Amino acid sequence: GESVGLHLPTLSVQEGDNSIINCAYSNSASDYFIWYKQESGKGPQFIIDIRSNMDKRQGQRVTVLLNKTVKHLSLQIAATQPGDSAVYFCAEVNTNAGKSTFGDGTTLTVKP
């Protein structure tokens, strides 16, 4: 069967390894999804987004995967660097409603 990645509140990886951060969303009407990175004392910073008519989108070193069947979103970071250490949040958006609903964050720690 299909496995769904679990959300973990913390993730520790070695520098250079790939990281996978998972998120479950709740609203079937959500049609737009965003990953944000938040460093201490700062506001969330946009990383990558994906619309509900897509299942994969790639950016620079980051890939977002969307599985609408099980309402699951993941963020893959390739060759993780110490500067990637931060809290990562997924957000789901129902563009008719306008607001974003944030999931539980994952604190990523990159060990040198």
Place this chain on the structure above:
Amino acid sequence: DTGVSQDPRHKITKRGQNVTFRCDPISEHNRLYWYRQTLGQGPEFLTYFQNEAQLEKSRLLSDRFSAERPKGSFSTLEIQRTEQGDSAMYLCASSPGGSQGGRNQPQHFGDGTRLSIL
């Protein structure tokens, strides 16, 4: 590049006092949002504006809270008779919004105002 600007960055006040925060969005962004974030949690939606119209308010926004965006540019969030539970980071975000093509646009956040109630 002028991103979203919030003022003040930190506010310490005594319980029962009124506080007001200001947010200057990215120029020409039609949508402006307010969120509250407590330690270890994701931002929680409070309210948002399309230009000067306040279109939605969360149940979190009690009658002690009021937000305005009088000219469709900057916004203020006021908390009256502050309580201990109001201690949090208050985040403002903006996005283009307002048209069909611009609806799926990420929100750009400021660095927030941290409120501490003594």
